[in-house]
Amino acid sequence: MGSIGVRSLSRAEVGVATSSGKSYYVITSLLKHARIPYVDVLFGGEDSLTTDINNAPFLVADYESGRLKLIITTRKERLQVLANTVICIEDLGEDWIIAKQKLLSILHPLKESDRFVVGIDPGQRTGIAAFMNHIEVDSDVLGSIDDTVIRAKRLLDNAPKMKKIVKIGSGMPALAERIAFSLDSIYERDQIRIQLVDERGTSSLYASGKSQFETRDQRSAKLIAFREGRDYVPNASIMR
Numbered sequence: 001m002g003s004i005g006v007r008s009l010s011r012a013e014v015g016v017a018t019s020s021g022k023s024y025y026v027i028t029s030l031l032k033h034a035r036i037p038y039v040d041v042l043f044g045g046e047d048s049l050t051t052d053i054n055n056a057p058f059l060v061a062d063y064e065s066g067r068l069k070l071i072i073t074t075r076k077e078r079l080q081v082l083a084n085t086v087i088c089i090e091d092l093g094e095d096w097i098i099a100k101q102k103l104l105s106i107l108h109p110l111k112e113s114d115r116f117v118v119g120i121d122p123g124q125r126t127g128i129a130a131f132m133n134h135i136e137v138d139s140d141v142l143g144s145i146d147d148t149v150i151r152a153k154r155l156l157d158n159a160p161k162m163k164k165i166v167k168i169g170s171g172m173p174a175l176a177e178r179i180a181f182s183l184d185s186i187y188e189r190d191q192i193r194i195q196l197v198d199e200r201g202t203s204s205l206y207a208s209g210k211s212q213f214e215t216r217d218q219r220s221a222k223l224i225a226f227r228e229g230r231d232y233v234p235n236a237s238i239m240r
Helices: 021-033 096-107 145-158 173-186 202-209 216-225
Strands: 014-017 038-041 070-073 086-088 115-121 126-132 135-142 163-169 193-197
Touching: 014 021, 021 096, 070 096, 086 096, 096 126, 096 135, 096 145, 115 145, 115 216, 126 145, 126 216, 135 145, 135 216, 145 163, 145 173, 163 173, 163 216, 173 193
Parallel strands: 014 038, 014 070, 070 086, 115 163, 163 193
Antiparallel strands: 115 126, 126 135
């Protein structure tokens, strides 16, 4: 994926701190699904953070050393965590995509040059991929244009306040226009930028960099997200 500019999260910057087996499973499942590396901050044993979790706070050593940027715990245990940047699993919700967006905005504080980009490859099966500063947030294949617009809106609405761009492959002009027109009617021009992208060549690039974990439609959407396009200008006649 590096060939199209995608940046991966390789170093663990998140610590999981909970004594609840159920909460630990929920937290780690979310992080694994979101592909965010983490380390365990365990209770008990030689590396115990506290011997009595009911009465004593615990210090996250890796956080104090600067290795960890964020600790995830539960509301019940929140006051025991001696770290500045802590988030409770209950506040992340059940949608791992939205949760990942929240976590990335904490791990990587926004800069003026930051971008949130959604790439869309329209077709009978429409690929969609979203990136926050070249870090993948979502990648999927959807069965309808309506579902694609709904997914794009959910991603855009839950992204941090940063420059947002939607890039739509123009290989199937009518479908590309429908998606662009729908999103343009939802958002003001200063909220998002919509571009139509020439997607020629994405098939050959897919063949050279394909992964067993993604479909052709997903790969094409990712390639489109990293291509420059032309700004969309509504053409009402196409929608008649």
